[in-house]
Amino acid sequence: MQRKIIALLMVAMLMTIVGCGNKENNAQAEIEKEDEVSDSETEIIEETLPNLEGTEEGEEEEESIFFSDADLLWTLPKGFKELKGEEGVYVHKSYPKDTSTVTYVISESNTDFSDISKEEFQKLLEDDFYNAYGDEVAINISKYEKSKVNDRTALRIDFEYLFKGTDYLQTEIMIFNGDETHIINYTQEKDGKWSEEFEKSIASFSFAE
Secondary structure, eight states, X not given: OHHHHHHHHHHHHHHHHHHHOOTTSGGGGGSOOOSSOOGGGOOSOOOOOOOOXXXXXXXXXXXXXXXXXXXXXXXXXXXXXXXXXXXXXXXXXXXXXXXXXXXXXXXXXXXXXXXXXXXXXXXXXXXXXXXXXXXXXXXXXXXXXXXXXXXXXXXXXXXXXXXXXXXXXXXXXXEEETTEEEEXXXXXXXXXXXXXXXXXXXXXXXXXX
């Protein structure tokens, strides 16, 4: 079961790494040049809710209620737009100079991921990095907490890692919703400036009931 879950996570992570790419590749040709990001580019409904209320690992939680599929409403960080030709991948308007990315994947899975421990999660990510790239990547998890989004179980993981000579900070949100799992990844280089905007985006999560 754990292997199935981590496979879903790696789909999102691999998309993030591909989204970052090499700063000297041809991705810049994929982006329309513009001075400002218009409101129409972010068609996600803008709605701010309180930040995810986390619980410490090991605390007891009520059993998850089954929910039918529903749309997740959320706001992109300021200045981010969809990468042309890459559904669910969002980059800053200065990409590829700024390699920060946001990715969004909906996986069709009703597996309950909330019982994975931080240590198991870390080990599985490191194994999958090695299997995917042949590189040994040390994952350092700084936050691992369960929460709720409209009564749906959510898991937030903040971690950092060194990959191909660059230090990255990543926040992954997984939200269990009936027969699907919503996976949102926020990634930036360690000296990136988007932490505050990423938090605002995370705080906007809600489901269309």
